[in-house]
Amino acid sequence: MALATLTARPVVRYIFLVFVVIIALHSILSLTHSGYSQATSLSHLLGSSQARPTVPADYYEDIVPAYLNSSNNNNGHLLTRKANATMLMLARNSDIDGAVRSVREVEDRFNRKFGYPWVFLNEEDFSEEFKKRISVITTTPVSFGRIPHDHWFQPSWIDEGKASAGRKKMEDDGVIYGGSLSYRNMCRFNSGFFYRHELLQPYRYYWRVEPDVHFHCEVDFDPFLFMGDYNKTYGFTITMYEFEKTIPTLWDTVKAFVKEHPQYVSPENAMAFLSEDGGERYNLCHFWSNFEIADMDFWRGEAYTKFFEYLDKTGGFYYERWGDAPVHSIAAGLLSRKDQIHFFSEIGYEHNPYTHCPTGEAWTRGRCSCNEGRSFDYDGYSCMAKWDRVNGIVH
Incomplete structure (x- = not known):
């Protein structure tokens, strides 16, 4: 008995010490995380008192059916069933380093397992260096295309005097990209023309990837198949407020379109995400379109075609600075x-x-590499809480 007792005492002391260390580490990490959040969160910087809400842990879990969560995903084997889809990047030759980094991460985290093709679009011809450096980091088909002139450049019917005055005012007001004509070309192209490009005609779904973005987690399911199997139109990861100075007349134009074409508005729309008063005023919430997985049949359909044409004829992409993010978001929110x-x-x-x-x-x-505490989801400039409300989660 004496020998057994002597042997047990060091074990008990060891267990007790481990327990004490765990408690201490937990307290330190909790304090560190709390201090970091207070120092860096947008809600703190903006003076918002919005608390991080409690959302059921599984509420936004993707519906991953058996065929996406099976052993077919293991060891780099491709799934036997694929969607009619492509990865898509709009880039310039000067973006080569950032483009390579983004493609490398997408390949490592997702596409090496699923093998979807890539389409790259540019307002000019891609350089041989760009094509070479991109092509060696993926084994899937890669296409490089030039954007048609009329899909990119400011149309001739725009009053350049009015447009240049608008650019100067925004630049003087310190609006980001306020004085940039090329940025406006890009926003208009992404709003109404990219899905018309000949290289995208064979495809229905696309995943938009930009240079210099990062993907922090393994994607072991196929988002394209998910979109098709569950009849989804638009997919996002980040949502936020738009700069009001860039779109002063956009919502009035949207309301005029709805009044003239009520048949295109879905009875089960997401107006509650876009407006606090039933549509009288726009709350500026939109999905950040530098990431989007979406159905090009929606953009190519009659409702969105009429919607874009209605917006475009006002000249708001050039007289103001209408972004493709609010245009896509409002369309998805109202027309689907x-x-x-x-x-x-x-x-x-x-x-x-x-x-x-x-x-x-x-x-x-x-197996994510990002810091959960730094997620933008419920920061002061995020609209995620409003999206929760659309889905019945009240904070």
């Missing part, structure tokens, strides 16, 4: 059902300075 818009919670994504980082089991399952 709210349940056709999907938050891809499991895809860890970063476009400086904002990051969506999965939490809990999704973070572990995705």
